[in-house]
Amino acid sequence: MASFGVPIERENYLNKEYGISSWLLTTDHKRIALLYLLSITFFFFIGGFFALLIRLELLTPAGDLVQADTYNKLFTMHGQVMVFFFLIPAVPAVLGNFLIPIMIGAKDLAFPRINLLSWYLYAIGGLFMLYTILNGGADTGWTFYTPLSSQFSDSHVIAAALAIFIAGFSSILTGLNFIVTVHRMRAPGMTWSRLPLFVWANYATAIIQVLGTPVLAITLMLVALERIFGLGIFDPQRGGDPLLFQHLFWFYSHPAVYIMILPGMGAVSEIVTCFSRKRIFGYKFMALAVIAIAVLGFLVWAHHMFVAGISLYAAMVFSLLSYFVAVPSAIKVFNWTATMYKGSVSFETPMLYAFGFIGLFTMGGLTGLFLAALGLNVHVTDTYFVIAHFHYIMVGGMVMAYLGGMHFWWPKISGRMYPEFWGKLAAMIIFIGFNLTFFPQFVLGYMGMPRRYWQYSPEFQVLNVLSTAGATILAVGYVLPMVYFLWSMRYGKIADSNPWNAAGLEWTTSSPPTTFNFDETPLVTHEAYNYDELDEPKEVPVER
Amino acid sequence: MSGHIATKKLYVGVWIALMCLTVATAAASRIELGRFNVVLALLIATCKASLVALFFMGVKYVSDKMTIVVIVAGLFWLFILLSLSMTDYISRHWM
Amino acid sequence: MSLRRSLLSDSTTAVATHNPDLQHHFASMEQQQDASVMGMWVFLITEIMFFGGMFAGYMIYRYLYYPGFVEGSLHMDFWWGTINTVVLLCSSLTMAMAVRSAQTGQRKAIVGFLVVTIFFGLAFLGIKAVEYDGHWSEHQFPGHGFQLLDEYHQPSPYTSQAEVFFSFYWAMTGFHALHMVIGVGLVSWIAFHAWRGRYGPHYFTPVENVGLYWHFVDLVWIYLYPLLYLISNKHVSG
Numbered sequence: 001m002a003s004f005g006v007p008i009e010r011e012n013y014l015n016k017e018y019g020i021s022s023w024l025l026t027t028d029h030k031r032i033a034l035l036y037l038l039s040i041t042f043f044f045f046i047g048g049f050f051a052l053l054i055r056l057e058l059l060t061p062a063g064d065l066v067q068a069d070t071y072n073k074l075f076t077m078h079g080q081v082m083v084f085f086f087l088i089p090a091v092p093a094v095l096g097n098f099l100i101p102i103m104i105g106a107k108d109l110a111f112p113r114i115n116l117l118s119w120y121l122y123a124i125g126g127l128f129m130l131y132t133i134l135n136g137g138a139d140t141g142w143t144f145y146t147p148l149s150s151q152f153s154d155s156h157v158i159a160a161a162l163a164i165f166i167a168g169f170s171s172i173l174t175g176l177n178f179i180v181t182v183h184r185m186r187a188p189g190m191t192w193s194r195l196p197l198f199v200w201a202n203y204a205t206a207i208i209q210v211l212g213t214p215v216l217a218i219t220l221m222l223v224a225l226e227r228i229f230g231l232g233i234f235d236p237q238r239g240g241d242p243l244l245f246q247h248l249f250w251f252y253s254h255p256a257v258y259i260m261i262l263p264g265m266g267a268v269s270e271i272v273t274c275f276s277r278k279r280i281f282g283y284k285f286m287a288l289a290v291i292a293i294a295v296l297g298f299l300v301w302a303h304h305m306f307v308a309g310i311s312l313y314a315a316m317v318f319s320l321l322s323y324f325v326a327v328p329s330a331i332k333v334f335n336w337t338a339t340m341y342k343g344s345v346s347f348e349t350p351m352l353y354a355f356g357f358i359g360l361f362t363m364g365g366l367t368g369l370f371l372a373a374l375g376l377n378v379h380v381t382d383t384y385f386v387i388a389h390f391h392y393i394m395v396g397g398m399v400m401a402y403l404g405g406m407h408f409w410w411p412k413i414s415g416r417m418y419p420e421f422w423g424k425l426a427a428m429i430i431f432i433g434f435n436l437t438f439f440p441q442f443v444l445g446y447m448g449m450p451r452r453y454w455q456y457s458p459e460f461q462v463l464n465v466l467s468t469a470g471a472t473i474l475a476v477g478y479v480l481p482m483v484y485f486l487w488s489m490r491y492g493k494i495a496d497s498n499p500w501n502a503a504g505l506e507w508t509t510s511s512p513p514t515t516f517n518f519d520e521t522p523l524v525t526h527e528a529y530n531y532d533e534l535d536e537p538k539e540v541p542v543e544r
Numbered sequence: 545m546s547g548h549i550a551t552k553k554l555y556v557g558v559w560i561a562l563m564c565l566t567v568a569t570a571a572a573s574r575i576e577l578g579r580f581n582v583v584l585a586l587l588i589a590t591c592k593a594s595l596v597a598l599f600f601m602g603v604k605y606v607s608d609k610m611t612i613v614v615i616v617a618g619l620f621w622l623f624i625l626l627s628l629s630m631t632d633y634i635s636r637h638w639m
Numbered sequence: 640m641s642l643r644r645s646l647l648s649d650s651t652t653a654v655a656t657h658n659p660d661l662q663h664h665f666a667s668m669e670q671q672q673d674a675s676v677m678g679m680w681v682f683l684i685t686e687i688m689f690f691g692g693m694f695a696g697y698m699i700y701r702y703l704y705y706p707g708f709v710e711g712s713l714h715m716d717f718w719w720g721t722i723n724t725v726v727l728l729c730s731s732l733t734m735a736m737a738v739r740s741a742q743t744g745q746r747k748a749i750v751g752f753l754v755v756t757i758f759f760g761l762a763f764l765g766i767k768a769v770e771y772d773g774h775w776s777e778h779q780f781p782g783h784g785f786q787l788l789d790e791y792h793q794p795s796p797y798t799s800q801a802e803v804f805f806s807f808y809w810a811m812t813g814f815h816a817l818h819m820v821i822g823v824g825l826v827s828w829i830a831f832h833a834w835r836g837r838y839g840p841h842y843f844t845p846v847e848n849v850g851l852y853w854h855f856v857d858l859v860w861i862y863l864y865p866l867l868y869l870i871s872n873k874h875v876s877g
Binding site (some may be wrong): 106107108110114117183211212222225229230232233240244247251 | 662663664666670673674677678681682684685686688689690691692693695696699703704710779781782785799800802803807809810814821
């Protein structure tokens with residue numbers, strides 16, 4: 001039970017050592033997770049700042065806030081910062097780093113020093129990104145299409161590419177670490193079929209990070225070389241094919257969206273089971289589904305290129321494959337729902353976010369099917385329909401899952417409870433703000449408003465105003481958890497080791513955990529999500 | 545590789561095979577075989593690569609199946625990249 | 640965690656609990672070694688995909704611009720390329736011998752083989768420098784001023800296609816050379832530690848891992864050689 005009062009503070013990973021070098025030279029996966037938490041939160045607000053400027057400009061049809069070139073830079077920097085410095089690392093590098101060793105019963109990840117290196121690479125990439133921003137940014141769109149990026153743009157393309165290249169290595173090393181950790185560091189009895197789905201999800205994500213990111217790395221390098229040396233491999237005037245860039249870029253960037261969503265799905269599985277007091281429905285299918293998404297996700301990239309000039313036959317192949325990749329995601333949504341059926345559902349803040357995720361991810365995912373249909377794609381591609389589609393998944397899905405996970409595991413990370421009333425309030429504000437921001441964009445896109453345009457036809461204004469209003473509400477919603485999480489570190493209720501009475505090895509450690517997580521290596525004897533045992537009114541031996 | 549210790553003779557033998565295959569591929573490139581030239585060249589390169597991987601990198605003696613899975617996954621993913629992107633270029637003029 | 644039969648000798652496992660190289664988060668040297676080697680293999684497949692992007696581009700453009708690729712390849716120096724291939728294969732032999740010496744605990748042999756490996760690596764880079772210098776002075780660097788002369792010393796009709804070939808030549812061999820430089824650095828680093836007596840049957844994972852990296856860079860060259868140097872024996876007519 002959580003209690004007020006002055007605790008006798010046991011030694012844990014937070015108070016073990018003080019001083020900045022104990023943080024900057026740490027190899028403790030939990031401290032590294034917090035280093036990431038600080039940095040990705042910083043970049044989230046920078047990316048959000050660009051979003052607000054975009055929405056301000058779009059209040060009126062005329063281009064009156066900024067110039068057209070500046071607008072190009074705004075949406076480029078918004079995309080680059082949000083994708084590469086927030087969405088890709090958020091759940092894996094914060095929650096994954098913190099939880100995966102504990103969830104499998106290990107003392108740390110397989111390679112703690114590489115974990116720290118991974119954060120430093122992220123930070124250095126981040127510094128390059130800040131440099132890019134402060135010097136005026138890039139204007140190519142986060143997608144860097146050639147030959148604008150490789151030849152004609154006079155913005156800071158190389159600096160931005162370098163920032164992302166370096167951050168990409170951070171991502172690769174995190175993925176490498178997770179794969180080896182899950183294979184080699186599991187405690188006795190922790191078989192693959194007993195792993196929490198959060199671990200499965202991050203494992204699948206790690207596969208994508210390891211196999212996809214290097215292709216982005218070489219692609220950005222080739223653009224930089226073309227820009228610096230005038231090579232010509234993407235220059236149509238010299239026989240180069242701009243579509244080659246797009247093939248190579250999307251080979252990574254489509255699976256990248258699964259890097260962003262899969263860990264969130266893992267968090268949702270943990271939350272839904274805990275707040276339904278029930279085992280997950282269809283554990284095997286849930287685990288196989290994340291692997292299927294990771295693999296199938298590599299086979300669909302050219303659906304971003306349907307109108308770019310690829311052959312019709314290739315387009316048909318990629319369209320068909322894109323329908324296949326929707327299936328495992330749908331299976332997950334059905335299984336979460338089935339988990340809740342006849343469960344004892346309660347609506348604490350994490351569960352509110354999980355509900356939000358399931359509904360909004362489903363909407364985003366279904367609209368993906370619209371986009372995968374060749375005929376319909378011609379009408380809605382490069383319009384606000386696409387923008388709404390991916391924001392439903394990224395913001396309505398992933399950010400909600402991230403916040404849900406942060407609230408769920410906050411007692412474990414900080415040893416404190418967040419204030420439940422404010423948690424629920426923020427979740428509601430975010431849900432309302434989100435839908436008001438992005439639902440109008442589906443309509444706008446279908447009506448024909450193009451994306452990346454700084455001025456638009458007057459008949460689109462009402463919906464744009466609604467969208468901007470929503471964005472303001474959303475911003476308020478996002479600021480609230482920042483404030484109360486910080487507040488809770490000093491004034492929040494002290495949490496005991498398992499305030500949610502949840503299943504999982506992390507809840508057997510103290511809140512916060514000690515530096516090495518476990519006094520003794522745990523021995524796992526039961527399946528994941530053993531809520532039926534946990535809720536039995538008999539004494540259950542708990543591994544301490 | 546960690547457990548098994550190969551003999552010096554084995555390594556030298558592999559090296560000799562690699563030298564022979566290098567001579568073979570250099571010589572084969574001098575013969576005009578049309579489309580088959582590149583197939584033969586890649587075949588020989590793959591033989592050389594296999595020798596390096598199996599013996600010098602110890603894949604033949606590796607005790608742990610995961611190593612094989614990792615290698616096969618890497619090669620398969622490369623295959624996905626090469627083959628699916630080629631579907632576009634090969635079929636562009638079919639219309 | 641499944642129990643796998645250890646292939647290590649008894650002396651290794653006996654030393655495990657007192658092995659100063661055992662990191663605190665691992666339960667045994669075997670676990671640490673397995674994790675470390677697995678980590679290197681996972682890293683190597685990221686390198687497969689990194690080079691893979693360039694191989695994909697190469698394949699596509701060779702399909703589209705075969706005559707230009709033939710022309711470009713004919714301007715490669717067949718002998719330097721072949722010698723370099725031999726040099727790298729020799730370096731893989733000495734690298735494998737170095738790892739073997741670590742497994743059998745022969746300190747001087749480890750250092751000796753590693754030094755020879757470095758020598759071969761530097762020889763490769765030296766030859767590449769000679770080749771690059773040659774191509775550069777012949778204006779065979781893509782971009783403004785690129786020039787490609789055919790067998791009659793006239794600008795080739797396939798010049799612009801060959802320019803694409805040369806883009807890939809410079810990019811692919813350039814990144815390969817960069818990996819060689821890093822490799823030479825890594826081998827030097829472990830050669831130093833080997834000389835200090837750091838490695839033996841009880842602990843040689845860094846030698847093994849650097850070896851894996853080195854062989855991988857050799858593997859890339861095994862494919863680059865025929866794809867860049869051996870495309871065809873004669874010019875495309877017409």
